Amino acid sequence: MGIALNVGLSQISLLFIYASMAIYTAAFLTFANHLARLASDKKKVRTQASRFESIAIVLLIIAALLHTVGVVLRGIAASRVPWANMYEFSITGALFVVLVYLTALSIKDVRFIATFVTGFVILILGAATSAFYVEVQSLMPALQSYWLVIHVVVAVLAVAFFNIAAALSTSYLLKTANWVNSSKKKSIGTLKRVFALFPAAENLERLAYRFNIIGFILWSFTLIAGAIWAERAWHRYWGWDTKEVWTFIIWVIYAGYLHANATRGWTGKRSAWLSLVGFAAVIFNFTVVNLFFKGLHVYSGL
Numbered sequence: 001m002g003i004a005l006n007v008g009l010s011q012i013s014l015l016f017i018y019a020s021m022a023i024y025t026a027a028f029l030t031f032a033n034h035l036a037r038l039a040s041d042k043k044k045v046r047t048q049a050s051r052f053e054s055i056a057i058v059l060l061i062i063a064a065l066l067h068t069v070g071v072v073l074r075g076i077a078a079s080r081v082p083w084a085n086m087y088e089f090s091i092t093g094a095l096f097v098v099l100v101y102l103t104a105l106s107i108k109d110v111r112f113i114a115t116f117v118t119g120f121v122i123l124i125l126g127a128a129t130s131a132f133y134v135e136v137q138s139l140m141p142a143l144q145s146y147w148l149v150i151h152v153v154v155a156v157l158a159v160a161f162f163n164i165a166a167a168l169s170t171s172y173l174l175k176t177a178n179w180v181n182s183s184k185k186k187s188i189g190t191l192k193r194v195f196a197l198f199p200a201a202e203n204l205e206r207l208a209y210r211f212n213i214i215g216f217i218l219w220s221f222t223l224i225a226g227a228i229w230a231e232r233a234w235h236r237y238w239g240w241d242t243k244e245v246w247t248f249i250i251w252v253i254y255a256g257y258l259h260a261n262a263t264r265g266w267t268g269k270r271s272a273w274l275s276l277v278g279f280a281a282v283i284f285n286f287t288v289v290n291l292f293f294k295g296l297h298v299y300s301g302l
Helices: 007-038 043-047 049-078 086-104 108-130 147-175 186-196 201-234 242-263 269-286 288-292
Strands: none
Touching (some): 007 049, 007 108, 007 186, 049 086, 086 108, 147 201, 242 288
16 A cells, blocks of 8 residues: 655645745844844944844744744655655754754853854755755655664754854854954954854864764764664665765764864864864765765665
């Protein structure tokens, strides 16, 4: 008996994703306005900054709610969990990034990276709807397992933590950058004042390290769960498939990052750059590997 696919409902889901993108964009612009007002030379303008931050957070919550409805409706339309192809993984992954960030907002120092987080989510949803979109379809036999839920949920959570750590590392690099000729160029001077408002560089680095630790633990479980699932599906734990290799490469990069921080004293800019290299490998694994490499794990749906 075939699984019922609801194409009409998937289109409604897409409308909710588009609506969430619009509100995310409004939140992004409001967060940017908040930072600009904080950096203003005028006291009256600076006093209005907190109000803009509050508005931006409300917009972010509304966008997350619309986003959640879009993801849930996609799952209902497909009669399964909504992460079987690149489009579904993108919208679900972006949602997890927002949910993890909203949960972390109780940490004051994380609030300053809101523009980075919302900007990244907008880019991911933009790519999902313009380049990765496919209509709902049934799962191939290898994916019809409860391990799909376990393996992918943990992987998505890991990516969400890596993403926030990357935003913190980017903030660290921009805050500690040598803004040459800042007095001569107004735009550069404004940026210098904005990043001067960010938390202390040591706090940004420490938070990035903590988020990367959690992401690394989750990614380690992703590797283990993937191996168990591979044995169930293909009767072998490891086969040096392209996706398996890149998942392991990402694990090695973050293991090196954590080891270098803990034992070799790799702090500061070297640590921040290594964190960004790790996240770049995550993005490469999801985009280039899925689109241009062949293998048992490549489920782009395109």
